[in-house]
Amino acid sequence: DAGVIQSPRHEVTEMGQEVTLRCKPISGHDYLFWYRQTMMRGLELLIYFNNNVPIDDSGMPEDRFSAKMPNASFSTLKIQPSEPRDSAVYFCASSYRQGATDTQYFGPGTRLTVL
């Protein structure tokens, strides 16, 4: 199993540009999560999907952020327009519900730098 795959691994862009981060979850997993890691706030959940449907997007910071999951094997997180304060590491994770608990498996992350 290849694990959760994220692309790109690094992204450097200029303020105002559109940024698209991509994620391929582990096959068979029915939950997908997008997190952002910063020094000040640690790992924050932005949004999560269940069976491709967004369930909770209360962590999405602003309307500039949007996420989609068109099918079970692909999700995108888009920032438009990007701002320097969006610079962070963005992680995608997936899981499969087994009884009362499950384990989230994380991808390697995308380090975003907005100049």
Next chain:
Amino acid sequence: DQQVKQNSPSLSVQEGRISILNCDYTNSMFDYFLWYKKYPAEGPTFLISISSIKDKNEDGRFTVFLNKSAKHLSLHIVPSQPGDSAVYFCAARMVFGNEKLTFGTGTRLTIIP
């Protein structure tokens, strides 16, 4: 509002000694707790978990203790090894709530050879 707090940003421990990482939470609805370990340039990986019906869970060198009345949990690593040097995140969730994990800000553990 940080519902899961790791008040020590860093910790250094001699190889072979015990490492103790602490975590506090404020939401009494949390009833399942996890520790994740993160190496540089990698995503976090699951380490160990504990349900609120227990006060201790052990897996090899790793033991997690939960004190519900104090809303406190700790991770003990005995003996500490150089490969344990990483950032450790505490996380909490409501088992029968939604799937959200609430993470702390992490503690960077350095094992000194």
